[in-house]
Every structure is written in C-alpha cells, then in structure tokens.
Amino acid sequence: MSSTATYTVSGMTCGHCVSAVTEExxxxSGxxxxxVDLASGAVTITxxxxxxxxxxxxxxxxxxYELVSR
Amino acid sequence: MSSTATYTVSGMTCGHCVSAVTEExxxxSGxxxxxVDLASGAVTITxxxxxxxxxxxxxxxxxxYELVSR
Structure with missing residues (x-):
C-alpha cells in the first residue's frame, strides 16, 4: 500500500530549486x-x-523554501 | 596586473543559478x-x-544561461 499527498511550496523559481526540494x-523516511511542478509549486509525495x-x-x-498549503 | 570585465547574463532566478554561473x-583559465548580482544579472569577472x-x-x-551583453 502507498500513500500520496500533494503540497504547495512557494519560492521555487528554477530547475535547481526543484532539485533542492526533491532531494530534501x-x-x-518512507x-x-x-x-515537483515548478509552475504551480505542487509537490506530490508518494x-x-x-x-x-x-x-x-x-x-x-x-x-x-516555504510550505504554503496542503 | 589583473583585468576586470562585466557581462550581463539572463535567466538567473535564484541563488542556485548564481552558484552555477559562478562555478562555470x-x-x-586565468x-x-x-x-554575480542576481537582481541585475551582472557578472563581474576578474x-x-x-x-x-x-x-x-x-x-x-x-x-x-544566456550571455546577453558586455
């Protein structure tokens, strides 16, 4: 079984920002x-x-960066 | 003796972009x-x-990124 959640992150402006958020x-754990969708700031975590x-x-x-909402 | 030149680079949007340009x-050689000034895109090379x-x-x-002008 797996779980998926999507958050919105603000402040990402380029591919390096996407990489930094993705890495962290x-x-x-788990x-x-x-x-990550740079344009919308959507971060989908499985x-x-x-x-x-x-x-x-x-x-x-x-x-x-900043977590804005879930 | 040293030489200094300032160029303008477009497309940098964050600190990671500044790091990437600075590194390259x-x-x-030399x-x-x-x-690098992120706001203006000015890259000063000594x-x-x-x-x-x-x-x-x-x-x-x-x-x-793109070199726009000298």
Missing part, C-alpha cells in the same frame, strides 16, 4: 517518489505510509 | 574572481589577463 523531500506534515515542512525549510 | 565562469568573450559565453551556456 526524498530523504524523508518516501518512494517526489514529483510514500509507503502517510508522511507527517511537520516532516514535509522541515524538509522544504531545509531546502530553503 | 570560475573554471575559465579567472581569479567572479561576482582575471590575470583579459578573457575572450567566447570563453565567457561558453561557460555561461554550460551553466544553462
């Missing part, structure tokens, strides 16, 4: 796939089990 | 310092001797 979110929003927020912060 | 331009514009253009291209 991928590092969250995450199996991360898809994981083995639901991921705590606080963990996602921490990862996005670590990358240098 | 720094790799040009370059001793590179300063080198031991004047650097060929074609070398700067190639480095900026390699980083994924």
């Amino acid at each position: 979110v991928t590092n969250i 995450v199996t796939d991360v898809q 994981s083995e089990a639901p991921v705590e929003e606080t963990a996602v927020k921490a990862a996005v912060d670590e990358a240098g | 331009v720094t790799n040009i 370059v001793t310092d590179v300063q 080198s031991e001797a004047p650097v060929e514009e074609t070398a700067v253009k190639a480095a900026v291209d390699e980083a994924g």
